Amino acid sequence: MRDVKKHAQRRKLFARPFSKTVLRSTWEPVVRGKVQLMISQIQKDLTTLGVCDVFKWSTFLATDVSAHLMFGESFEMLQRGEKNEYIRILESVIQGSGILFELPFLGYIVPCIPLQSVREMFGNGEALLRYGQSLLNNSRSNSESSRNIFSGLVHASEKDGASFNDIDVAIEAGNLIVAGSDTTAVTLTYLIWAILSRPKLHTQLGNELATLRENWEEGDLESLSLLNATITETLRLYGAAPGALPRSVPEGGVTFSGYYIPGGVTVSTQSWTIHRDPVLFPNPEKFDPSRWLPGDNQASEQARLAMSPFGSGSRTCLGIHLSWMELRLATAEFFLQCGNVKWAPSVTEESMKPKHFFLIAPSAHKCKITLAT
Template sequence: MTLVGQSVHLLHGIHPAFVVAVIPTLVILVHLVPWLVDPHGLRSFPGPLVARFSDLWLGRVAQQGHRSQVVHKMHEKYGTFVRIAPNHLSVSDPAALQVVYAHGNGSLKSNFYDAFVSITRGLFNTRDRVAHTRKRKIISHIFSQKNVLEFEPYVKGYVHSLIQQWDRLCADGAKGLQGDDGESGWRGRDGRVWFDCLPWFNYLAFDIIGDLAFGSPFGMIAAAKDSAPVAKSHEQGLSVYGQDISKCETVSIPAIKILNDRGEYSASMGVLPPWLRPIVKRYVPWYNRGSDAVQKLAGLAVAAVAKRLASPAYRSDLLSKLQQGKDEDGNPMGRAELTAEALTQLIAGSDTTSNSSCAITYYLAGHPNVQRKLQKELDEALQSEDDPETSFEVVKNLPYLNAVINEALRLHSTSGIGLPRIVPEGGMTIQGHFFKEGTVLSVPSYTIHRDREVWGDDPEVYRPERWFERDNDAIQRTFNPFSYGPRACVGRNLAVLELLVIISSIFRRYELILEHPDEPLSTREGFLRKPLSCLVGMRRRTT
C-alpha cells in the first residue's frame, strides 16, 4: 500500500473536518518529500515546474493528445535533458538510443506498460525479461522475411479492393457527382473526386490485419464502414475456443474508434502513478470511457479468435503460425495468451499502417514535384506490370520510393513519444551524466527526428532528397520508426511490405492534391500519433 493509501486507511473514521484539513497536507508532503530527498539525483535537470514534483503534468499532457509536440517544445526550451515527471527524464540525444534501448543493457519497461494489459500480458506489455524472451522466441520467427512474403497475397488482395472502390469514386467524381459511401462522404469537382482518405486507409489496414490475425476480414472496405463484431462476454468467448462460434454472443462496434479511444486512454493512464489509476478510472468520466474501450477491443479479439479456431480449414496466416509456435520447452501458447497476442497484432498492424499510409499520402499530395518524381520512378520500374497492385519484389529497392516513405515516417513519427525504460543495476551514463538504478529514461523519436546535426537546417520540411545528401550512418542511427533494441517492433518486415505495396500502388495509379494545401496535418496522440483527417482531390493518372 502506498503512503497515500496508508494515510487514507488511517484517517478512516476520523472527523471529516480533520480529514479535509489533513489530506491536502499529505498530498503536498507526498510530492515535496521525494523532491527534497532526490533519490535519483534528478533535481538539477530542468523541466516544467509541476513535472518536477508530480506525474500529473505528464498525465495532463498525454490526455490532451499532443505529448510528442509538447515534449519537443520543452527540449527546444531546456535542451537535451528534460525532467517530464519526478522520476522520468526525456533525453533528446540520438546517441542515447543505443544506450537506453540497447541489447543486453538490462533495462526494463516501466510500469507505463501495465496500462496496456487487457486479456493477459502479451509481447508488447510484458515487463519481465524472462517472459519476454520466451514470447519473442515464439513470435519473432513468424515475422521473418520469408514468412512475411507468404502474407503478400493478402495485402495485395485488399489493396486491389481499395483500388476498385477508388476507381469508382474517380469515375463518379469526374462526372461531377457526389455521394456518401458509408462513413466517407465525397463530391466531384474540377474533374476530381474530393474526399477524406483517412477512413479508407483505416478500412484497408483493418481488413488486412483482420484477415492475417483472425482468418477473415472485417469487411470494412466493401461496406465503407467502421464495424466489427465483439464478444459480449470474454469468459464465454474463451470457453468456446475452437468450438461453435454461434455459442459466443456478439454485437457490432466501431472498432477503429474504439482502438483510438483505447490508445489515448492507456497512454494517459500509463503515465499516472499506479495508486492513482484506479481512482481516476472510477471517478473521472474520460478515463471511465477509456476503460470501456479496452474491454470492447479485447472482446473483439476474443470473438474473432473463437470464430477462426472453430474453422477446420488450415490457412497460412498469423494466427496459424502463432498456434504452431512453441517455447524452448515445447509448450504452445494457452488460449488466453494466444488471444492476447492476436489482439496485439491487430492493434500494432492496423493503427500503424493506416496512420503512416495517411501521413505519406498527405505529404505527397502536398508536394506535387515529389509526387511526379516518384511516379516517374514507378512508371519505369513497373512498365511491364499489368496488375493495379504492385509487387513487393519489384518495388522494395526503389530508392526514391523508400526515401519518400522514410521522410514521411520521420516527420510524422507515428510512434513519437519516448518509450520509458528503467535504468538497471549499475546505472547508465549519457553525455557524461550518470543515472542511478531505478531512474526512468526515454528518447523521444519525434524530437530526434528533428535533430539539426543529423537532418540539416530544415528538419521541418518534407524533402526526400535529404536521404541521399546527409551522412547515411548518422541517419540510420537516428531514424527510429520501429523503436530499437530487443523490444523493437517485431512486425517491422510486415509493416515495410505493406507500406511499399500500398503507396506504390496508389501513386502509380492516381494523382492526388490536398484540398487545403496550407493546413498542417492535424493529429491526436495516444500511444501513436493519429491523423484526424486528410482531405484530398484525386483523379486517375493518364500516362
C-alpha cells in the same frame, strides 16, 4: 513484458512469421489484394462523390490486413466502408491509454465519473479481450480462416514448452492490431499527402514507378530508390508513434554519457525530438527525401542510426517488414492508378497538423482528395 528471458522467448516465436521472407512468400497476395480493394473503393468515391477520404481508407486497409494475419479473417472494413465494433473499442482504449500514460492520477478519478463516454475510453480493456477471444474461436471453427500467424505460434509454443494460452493469444493479437493498423494508416496518409503536395516529387515518383516490369512484386519496389527515400522521410517527420517509449534500467544501474542511472529507474526516448535534431538533420522541418539518396545532401551515418520510427534494439517493432510491405504496395498502386488527383480544398497545413495522443493523426481526422481538372 519486463522479464528479459520471457521476452526473448516470446519474440523468438514471432521472429519467423514476421520475417520479410515469410511475409512475401505467404502473405503478399493477401496484402496486395486488400491494397487493390482500397484503390477500387477510392476510385468509386471519386467517381460517385467527387471526393475521397484517404485517411479513412488507409485505416480500413491497415486494419483489415492486420486482422487477417492475426485472426485468420478480415474485419471486411474495406468492403463495408465502416469500422466494426472491435476497432471502435480499440480506438477508444488507445486514446484513454495515451491520456493515462501522461496523467496517471486520472486512473483514481475515472471510476467515479458517471459518463458512459468516459467509462468506454478508460474501461474497455476487458471488452477488448473478450472480443479478441471470440474472434480467435471463430477463426478456429472455420477451416478457410484457420491459416493465420497465431495458429502456428500456438503450435510452436507447445512444441518448445512455452506458455502461450488463449488469453495470451488474444492479448498479443490485439496488441499487434494496434501496432499495425493506426500506425501504418497514419504514415500512409501523410505519405500520400507529402507527395501530392509536391508536384515535382509527384512527377519524379511517377517516372520511377513507370520503370516497373509488368508483373511486378513488392520485392521490385524495394529497389526503387526515390519511393523508399520518400517513405523513410515520411517516417522521420510523421512517424505514427513519436512519443516516449519507457524502459526500466537493469539492476545495478548503468552509466550513460557520464551520468549514473540507478537500477529500476524508468527512462525513455522519443523519436519526435530526435528526428528533428538540426545537428543530425539540417533544416529538420523540411520534407526532403534526398536525405536518403546518394549525393551531397545524404544523411550521415549518425543520422541513419538515430532514425527510430519503429523503435530500436531488442524491442524493435515486430511488424516493421509488414509495414514496409503495405506502404510500398499501397503507394505504388495509388500513384499508378490514381495519378490524376489533387487535394480537396479542405486539406490545409492546419488540418494536417499532427494531433498527439500516444499515436499521431491529422488534426481534422480526415484527408480528402478530389479529381484534378
